[in-house]
């Protein structure tokens with residue numbers, strides 16, 4: 001049986017502060033470290049092992065992966081990092097509080113920014129210091145690849161080719177893989193794997209630090225998918241993500 005494990009990074013400092021984060025490179029919170037440790041523990045307990053890992057360029061995902069691999073004593077496996085697994089770029093909203101914004105512009109508007117399929121948030125100006133063109137870690141990106149704000153649809157356009165080209169062939173070759181990424185880059189993947197419509201994807205929320213397993217048949221059809229851990233707790237965490245912009 002071919003499998004892959006996805007994990008959204010543990011709670012970040014800005015998840016804790018309820019701020020739009022996107023490509024802002026914030027650290028894990030104390031609770032986020034604990035969530036990453038719990039992810040490693042449950043993967044170990046359930047008998048998972050990996051021979052290859054993927055993560056983004058953002059430290060909340062790379063640190064989560066390092067903690068998981070540390071607990072599983074898998075420091076030695078190759079880790080492939082790509083900006084293509086980064087969180088969706090949240091444009092000019094990055095740094096703003098979600099609930100405060102809902103108070104200001106209304107919950108409906110914030111819901112559109114957070115969960116609509118193809119409406120991007122307001123874009124960053126090119127000379128804004130938060131624009132990725134000013135960061136060394138994105139110097140490999142071409143002009144057309146550098147985002148100033150992304151919708152989920154735009155995120156899908158960079159995540160899915162990476163999935164097809166870099167990850168799927170390795171699953172097919174029998175490699176056991178873990179991907180440590182982000183709420184919206186993982187929503188892009190889950191949308192594809194579960195064949196979720198553009199409308200329905202708006203109600204999908206991914207909790208932090210919970211391993212999500214996908215099982216495939218030989219033709220890479222999804223046979224099963226499930227979160228590891230207490231299902232009631234996981235449901236409650238998904239609801240909390242959904243309600244972040246409630247004031």
Ligand SMILES: O=C(O)[C@@H](CO)OP(=O)(O)O
Nearest residue numbers: 019020021022087114183
């Ligand atoms: O702020 C962000 O980058 C993401 C993930 O934390 O938020 P949201 O769930 O609102 O898309």
